[in-house]
Amino acid sequence: MTTRTDGSLFLSRLILDPRSPQVRSELGKPFQMHRTLWRAFPNAQEQGEGVGRILFRVDHDAQLELPVVLVQSVRAPDWSFLEGVKGYLARGLDGVENPAIKSFSPQIESGRRLVFRLRANPTVKRDGKRLGLLKEQDQLQWLARKGEAGGFRVEKARVISERFTRDKKPEDGQLRPLSFFSALFEGILSVTDPARFRQTLVTGVGSGKGFGFGLLSLARAG
Secondary structure, three states: OOEOOOOOEEEEEEEEOOOOHHHHHHHHOHHHHHHHHHOOOOOOOOOOOOHHHEEEEEEEEOOOOEEEEEEEEOEOOOHHHHHHOOOOEOOOOOOOOOOEEEEEOOOOOOOOEEEEEEEEOOEEEEOOEEEEOOOHHHHHHHHHHHHHHHOEEEEEEEEEEEEEEEEEEEEOOEEEEEEEEEEEEEEEEEEOOHHHHHHHHHHOOOOOHHHOOOOEEEEEOO
């Protein structure tokens, strides 16, 4: 398994077949999907890669009308195991590579403006408990704080409150029920600290990364 030493990351795109019972189950149980995606990095845990080094987000391709999973990693994935998972990947997509993998090296310098997309779990800790932020103003303030700590400034953003994501995670031999509030942020940011911003790209933004939150997708602004 390849780990790039030049600062590059890997981005995979998986187009799923919603007719698959496993896909339908995982779309409603993101931690189960995370466990499936983690299989593309069979030696990562033994070699010290943490869960936060794999970020993913489920999107919907309006043109194909199919669910799409974006997976960012510091190691090259091996998706060959999905050939043995019947019906998981969509087939018969004329001229569309599936799965598709590319490596990219973000051009990060102070002051660079970038269009961003982020599905996150905006929360605050009170009395030792993590609570979801449900008001738009609170969510935008949360993002601004994350930006200040993560090497970027939010120039403008809109937020779409989506839903609560509920799932169960194995813990101490039991399945612990968990609930996450989902918010989709889109807008423009500017880099204030390139080193911290790169770390933010690698480790993600906010909590719930094993449940499909935290992947910061970027494109050039203007």
